[in-house]
Amino acid sequence: MSTTSIEISSVHKRYGRKVAVRNLSLSVPRGELFAFLGPNGAGKTTTIKMICGLLRPQEGTITVCGESIVKNGIRAKARIAYVPDQPFLYEKLTGREFLLFVAKMYSVRPAERDRLLDELIQRLDMSDFLDFMAEGYSHGMKQKVVLAAALIHDPEVLVVDEPMVGLDPRTVRVVKDLFVERSRRGKAVFMSTHTLGIAEAVSDRIGIINHGELIALGDLQELRSRASSQSSLEDIFIQLAHPEMVSNMIVNGR
Amino acid sequence: MIDESTQLETQSMRQGSAASLSLLIGAKCRALCNDVQQSLTEAPFRVLVTVGCMGLVWLGLYGLFRMIFEYLEQSPLEAAVAIPLVFNYFFAAMLVMLTVSNAIIAYSSLFSGTESDFLLSAPVSLSTYVSLKYLETLFFSSWALVLLGLPLMLAMADIYEEPVAYYPFFSAFFLLFVPIPGALGLLLAWFAARFMNHTMRRRLVVTIIVVFVVSVVWVLRSVQSGEDGSTRWLHEFLYKISFVRSALLPSTWVAKGVDASIHYRSGEALAYLIVVASNAMFLSMLAVAVVSWRFTSVFDKAVSAGGAGARKASGPLGGFGGAVFFYLPRGMRMIAVKDWRMFIRDPGQWTQLAVLLGLMILYLANLPRFASAVPLEGWGMIIPFLNLGALSFILATFTSRFIFPLVSLEGRQMWLIGLLPITAAQLLMAKFAFAMTVSVVVSLFTTMLAVLVLKMPGAWAVLQVCVTMSVCVGLCGLAVGVGARLPVFGSHSAARIANSFGGTVNLVASVAMILLMLVGMGILGFHNKYTGFHGPVDSTTLAIAGTVSLIGVGSGIFALFLGARHLSHRDM
Numbered sequence: 001m002s003t004t005s006i007e008i009s010s011v012h013k014r015y016g017r018k019v020a021v022r023n024l025s026l027s028v029p030r031g032e033l034f035a036f037l038g039p040n041g042a043g044k045t046t047t048i049k050m051i052c053g054l055l056r057p058q059e060g061t062i063t064v065c066g067e068s069i070v071k072n073g074i075r076a077k078a079r080i081a082y083v084p085d086q087p088f089l090y091e092k093l094t095g096r097e098f099l100l101f102v103a104k105m106y107s108v109r110p111a112e113r114d115r116l117l118d119e120l121i122q123r124l125d126m127s128d129f130l131d132f133m134a135e136g137y138s139h140g141m142k143q144k145v146v147l148a149a150a151l152i153h154d155p156e157v158l159v160v161d162e163p164m165v166g167l168d169p170r171t172v173r174v175v176k177d178l179f180v181e182r183s184r185r186g187k188a189v190f191m192s193t194h195t196l197g198i199a200e201a202v203s204d205r206i207g208i209i210n211h212g213e214l215i216a217l218g219d220l221q222e223l224r225s226r227a228s229s230q231s232s233l234e235d236i237f238i239q240l241a242h243p244e245m246v247s248n249m250i251v252n253g254r
Numbered sequence: 255m256i257d258e259s260t261q262l263e264t265q266s267m268r269q270g271s272a273a274s275l276s277l278l279i280g281a282k283c284r285a286l287c288n289d290v291q292q293s294l295t296e297a298p299f300r301v302l303v304t305v306g307c308m309g310l311v312w313l314g315l316y317g318l319f320r321m322i323f324e325y326l327e328q329s330p331l332e333a334a335v336a337i338p339l340v341f342n343y344f345f346a347a348m349l350v351m352l353t354v355s356n357a358i359i360a361y362s363s364l365f366s367g368t369e370s371d372f373l374l375s376a377p378v379s380l381s382t383y384v385s386l387k388y389l390e391t392l393f394f395s396s397w398a399l400v401l402l403g404l405p406l407m408l409a410m411a412d413i414y415e416e417p418v419a420y421y422p423f424f425s426a427f428f429l430l431f432v433p434i435p436g437a438l439g440l441l442l443a444w445f446a447a448r449f450m451n452h453t454m455r456r457r458l459v460v461t462i463i464v465v466f467v468v469s470v471v472w473v474l475r476s477v478q479s480g481e482d483g484s485t486r487w488l489h490e491f492l493y494k495i496s497f498v499r500s501a502l503l504p505s506t507w508v509a510k511g512v513d514a515s516i517h518y519r520s521g522e523a524l525a526y527l528i529v530v531a532s533n534a535m536f537l538s539m540l541a542v543a544v545v546s547w548r549f550t551s552v553f554d555k556a557v558s559a560g561g562a563g564a565r566k567a568s569g570p571l572g573g574f575g576g577a578v579f580f581y582l583p584r585g586m587r588m589i590a591v592k593d594w595r596m597f598i599r600d601p602g603q604w605t606q607l608a609v610l611l612g613l614m615i616l617y618l619a620n621l622p623r624f625a626s627a628v629p630l631e632g633w634g635m636i637i638p639f640l641n642l643g644a645l646s647f648i649l650a651t652f653t654s655r656f657i658f659p660l661v662s663l664e665g666r667q668m669w670l671i672g673l674l675p676i677t678a679a680q681l682l683m684a685k686f687a688f689a690m691t692v693s694v695v696v697s698l699f700t701t702m703l704a705v706l707v708l709k710m711p712g713a714w715a716v717l718q719v720c721v722t723m724s725v726c727v728g729l730c731g732l733a734v735g736v737g738a739r740l741p742v743f744g745s746h747s748a749a750r751i752a753n754s755f756g757g758t759v760n761l762v763a764s765v766a767m768i769l770l771m772l773v774g775m776g777i778l779g780f781h782n783k784y785t786g787f788h789g790p791v792d793s794t795t796l797a798i799a800g801t802v803s804l805i806g807v808g809s810g811i812f813a814l815f816l817g818a819r820h821l822s823h824r825d826m
Contacts, residue, residue, distance in 0.1 A: 015558045016558075049371075052375040053374065053375060053550065054371055054374050054375055054553075054554075054557075055554050055557070055558070056550055056551055056554045070550070073380075073550070074377045074378075074379055075377075077375060077376060077377040078377040080375065082371075082375040084368065084371055084372075086368055088368035088369060088371065088372040090281065090282075090285050090369075091285075091744075092285035092286070092288045092289045092292075093281065093284060093285050093288065094288075097281075097284060097288075101277070101280075101281045101284075102376075104277055105274070105277060105278075105376055105377070105378070106376075106377065133288060133292065135744055
């Protein structure tokens with residue numbers, strides 16, 4: 001039984017001549033809420049898609065709960081749930097039909113499914129729209145249903161790309177609580193986000209990627225020591241990912 | 255916790271590919287049922303009109319096939335030779351067309367879209383995913399064959415009083431034939447993704463177009479060579495295209511099987527049916543197995559090629575848009591230039607128009623031969639009439655497929671349009687200006703070519719150009735106006751928007767307008783039947799041409815008015 005939920009070893013990924021991810025090594029143990037930060041185009045989504053088996057690393061290996069995502073794709077995917085930045089739902093299915101479909105796809109037992117479904121409907125406040133077709137949903141409603149679909153089979157690893165976009169403050173709070181609860185229950189959460197406040201508030205460890213390379217890794221204290229600063233994650237992020245911006249601010253006397 | 259997960263996973267594995275596939279198909283069927291139910295509840299009139307239009311097309315095809323078979327029935331000996339040939343060439347053409355359309359649909363279905371990400375990140379085996387996409391492709395690409403096949407079958411049965419066994423045989427041949435081009439298309443899509451980069455794929459599309467055009471030229475030249483109408487020429491021509499009847503082609507098996515069922519040779523028909531069925535099954539299994547094998551790396555290659563960073567924009571044609579629309583006010587010009595750039599950068603749009611235009615040029619280039627083959631006495635206006643008809647239908651295809659969806663495609667950015675300092679009417683005028691620019695370039699070029707080829711006198715040339723321009727105004731106005739009046743703002747797919755209720759209304763309105771204008775031009779031709787375009791343009795001719803032009807211009811303006819009024823009252 002592996003104690004590591006996600007193990008990324010020396011992973012390299014190119015798109016033609018452009019290097020998207022360069023020699024990335026990262027380990028996310030069970031029960032950790034990991035925040036993956038980086039500027040636009042830094043390689044976050046590529047890394048996430050490789051973890052979920054949608055893209056293949058040209059070099060290196062990725063394992064999920066000890067299973068190689070390349071060699072034992074189905075076994076690894078059975079343990080993952082992926083929430084993309086653009087939520088996908090079948091437009092002509094209702095939210096409830098979609099959730100039942102996903103539960104069946106992951107062979108969730110009916111009793112367990114019904115219990116989880118009721119809990120998720122209540123916590124994510126979906127009862128008002130869940131029986132309408134998804135084509136009429138707002139981005140936030142879709143995001144809620146997709147999150148519920150990811151959680152309905154209680155995965156070992158939850159991989160989320162920008163989970164809070166489009167959600168109202170109440171739901172953001174609920175989602176944060178859900179993520180923390182999961183990590184306390186020994187499940188891993190791998191979250192890519194630009195909302196640094198949330199990353200600062202809930203994550204156990206933070207990784208910062210820039211130009212495809214992991215430039216910082218550790219908990220908030222470790223990042224602070226690395227940046228020689230006691231300031232917020234936003235300042236640390238800018239200092240590490242955009243040092244030129246810091247020089248400009250010094251020159252401008254800010 | 256891991257134990258629970260392992261238990262779930264074991265169950266999932268046990269479930270097997272077949273169960274997963276049936277679950278996915280079930281979800282798709284549920285979505286389809288919901289869609290139908292929603293349409294029947296919320297817009298029964300739309301359903302009625304769509305079904306009515308399809309019924310009309312179906313009846314039209316049935317009538318056409320009936321006429322052909324009635325004509326053939328007059329000489330039974332010729333019919334005995336011709337009917338198997340008709341089936342042979344029909345299925346051979348279908349084999350090629352369905353293979354290409356399946357390849358296009360399979361490529362976009364397998365390698366793009368958020369559904370691919372959703373399914374491929376779930377514990378669904380790759381063969382299940384590929385099988386699902388294969389079945390979807392078959393469903394979407396092959397309904398046209400059924401639409402064509404049923405009236406063909408019924409018309410033939412009606413005329414020749416076919417045996418009862420003919421019906422199940424014919425239906426079975428049609429259904430079992432479909433997977434053969436479907437599997438070939440799936441393999442072709444996989445091949446393009448596996449072995450070709452973006453540039454090579456574009457070259458492949460151009461090569462297919464060139465091969466298509468060269469084939470058409472070759473067939474046209476074959477038709478025209480030798481003594482027209484002689485038995486020797488017919489034999490030579492049939493010999494040249496006899497490869498289509500090769501015993502190795504699935505189309506030949508189907509044609510021979512149908513022919514056997516017509517002539518009460520059920521045993522032979524059954525044998526051919528078994529050959530078709532076994533090949534269909536074998537090819538389907540082979541295609542799914544080949545495409546599933548290391549599919550992730552092919553998927554990776556296909557999606558990575560598209561996301562290889564920023565592609566260099568524009569080039570001279572992109573900038574050319576700014577110059578073409580110089581006459582529009584700034585806000586409108588920006589929208590027209592944006593549409594122009596999207597048109598230039600989407601090979602799907604301009605290649606289709608180029609193919610249609612190429613065929614039109616071929617037809618025009620061959621006009622002198624056709625003109626010399628038919629006695630012009632009393633038929634002097636038939637060629638300009640045919641030119642106008644062909645050009646109008648080509649333009650209608652373009653406007654229905656590419657211009658109609660323009661307003662709907664702005665749906666997601668409607669707030670941006672709404673914030674621009676332009677009115678709804680100006681927005682539509684910008685779209686109309688873009689549509690007119692493309693249409694006028696195409697139609698002026700072909701009309702002037704026809705004028706030169708036919709050595710048409712100046713006054714008649716002007717008249718022809720005026721009528722053609724009014725067709726452009728009518729078709730572009732209808733496409734933009736109906737597109738604004740009956741938009742589909744929820745969809746990103748231009749093809750889906752074009753197939754919507756509004757798209758059907760636009761198509762029907764466009765065809766009705768063209769037919770009305772062609773009736774007018776027919777009357778004009780009848781009026782000048784003895785002199786043709788070598789005679790003077792009299793006042794009656796001018797009056798008829800004016801009325802015809804008014805129909806075109808009036809339809810376009812009326813549709814634009816309706817569209818602008820609707821859009822201006824709509825929340826952005």
